[in-house]
Amino acid sequence: MSSPAIRVQNLHRYFDQLRAVSGVSFEIPSGSVCGFVGANGAGKTTTMRILASLDYPTIGTAEICGHDIVNYPAKVRSLIGWMPDHFGKYDHMTVFEYLDFYCRALGYRGKERLMRIQEVMEFTDLIPLTDRLSDKLSKGMTQRLGLGRALLHDPQVLIMDEPAAGLDPKARVELKHLIRVLADEGKTIFISSHILSELGEMCDSLLFINNGQIVHHGDSESLKHGTGLQEGFIYDVQILGEAQALSDWAVLHPKVEFMEQRKHGGRIRITSQDPSKSAEVLRMMLKDGLQVIEFHREERNLEDAFIDILGQLESNQTPPPLPATV
Numbered sequence: 001m002s003s004p005a006i007r008v009q010n011l012h013r014y015f016d017q018l019r020a021v022s023g024v025s026f027e028i029p030s031g032s033v034c035g036f037v038g039a040n041g042a043g044k045t046t047t048m049r050i051l052a053s054l055d056y057p058t059i060g061t062a063e064i065c066g067h068d069i070v071n072y073p074a075k076v077r078s079l080i081g082w083m084p085d086h087f088g089k090y091d092h093m094t095v096f097e098y099l100d101f102y103c104r105a106l107g108y109r110g111k112e113r114l115m116r117i118q119e120v121m122e123f124t125d126l127i128p129l130t131d132r133l134s135d136k137l138s139k140g141m142t143q144r145l146g147l148g149r150a151l152l153h154d155p156q157v158l159i160m161d162e163p164a165a166g167l168d169p170k171a172r173v174e175l176k177h178l179i180r181v182l183a184d185e186g187k188t189i190f191i192s193s194h195i196l197s198e199l200g201e202m203c204d205s206l207l208f209i210n211n212g213q214i215v216h217h218g219d220s221e222s223l224k225h226g227t228g229l230q231e232g233f234i235y236d237v238q239i240l241g242e243a244q245a246l247s248d249w250a251v252l253h254p255k256v257e258f259m260e261q262r263k264h265g266g267r268i269r270i271t272s273q274d275p276s277k278s279a280e281v282l283r284m285m286l287k288d289g290l291q292v293i294e295f296h297r298e299e300r301n302l303e304d305a306f307i308d309i310l311g312q313l314e315s316n317q318t319p320p321p322l323p324a325t326v
């Protein structure tokens with residue numbers, strides 16, 4: 001069986017007394033897109049820098065496609081494209097010269113070098129900016145340049161630290177599209193962001209980090225629908241006629257919990273993880289004469305899911321022992 005694209009085991013990184021990353025383990029399968037989510041200072045950049053072989057773990061291991069980042073940094077660098085949150089640009093260097101500089105540094109020569117530059121410039125739509133000074137680009141253009149630079153050697157794994165930060169909505173949509181195209185080509189993408197709603201749309205899985213520890217790793221669909229966090233699924237139901245009819249109906253049915261009345265119906269929770277139960281509930285509503293005009297599963301936004309997970313962690317923590325009475 002082939003190795004996962006990224007494997008991290010019991011990773012710790014301390015800066016003197018500060019535990020920036022503390023016992024992190026996860027795997028990202030090849031060809032998937034994983035979002036890395038956490039508050040400021042949670043440990044995302046530290047973890048990503050280690051994966052990019054730019055820093056060493058204090059304890060633990062990290063591998064890219066089965067290659068240990070400490071023992072085989074050159075191999076790891078050939079496999080990954082690293083797009084940091086901020087990167088340096090040089091005065092008086094055009095977009096083409098910038099990419100050409102990095103392409104030479106990567107060892108490409110002659111025709112092959114020009115072909116690589118042409119390919120990434122086409123992909124990132126940088127051709128119209130060929131002669132523009134690289135340090136005078138807008139934020140969106142700069143991010144495309146950073147992505148182009150990261151793709152010059154056609155890496156299998158792309159590690160992107162906050163690529164959408166500071167982008168306007170149009171530039172974000174463009175970036176999201178490029179990421180999806182790369183994922184469809186089979187690249188593995190590990191991407192951090194604060195903009196959770198966007199990550200949910202483009203990621204196969206989400207990894208939540210808090211205070212240097214992984215607090216959740218799962219697919220975004222189950223997070224949006226609350227699976228694993230709370231029993232059952234929430235539905236928004238709209239009916240013709242009196243909204244009250246829905247709550248009256250719900251009290252008579254086990255496994256259906258009426259949550260909140262709305263103008264044309266309300267929200268109900270179907271307390272079963274089995275999706276066929278939802279179909280059964282809808283059938284029963286219709287059979288009992290409710291004129292259902294809308295019945296859809298409610299999606300929680302990922303911010304709420306993240307806050308829920310943190311809340312659950314806090315409530316599960318054992319309180320400190322009470323001080324002895326004097």
Ligand code: ATP
Pocket residue numbers: 015018019020038039040041042043044045046047
């Ligand atoms: P942000 O979203 O704000 O970029 P982050 O999740 O990427 O945050 P990190 O940059 O990994 O967080 O930082 C984690 C912690 O480690 C922070 O408390 C930070 O101040 C600290 N830290 C990071 N790098 C160093 C360093 N070189 N020396 C000392 N402390 C550091």
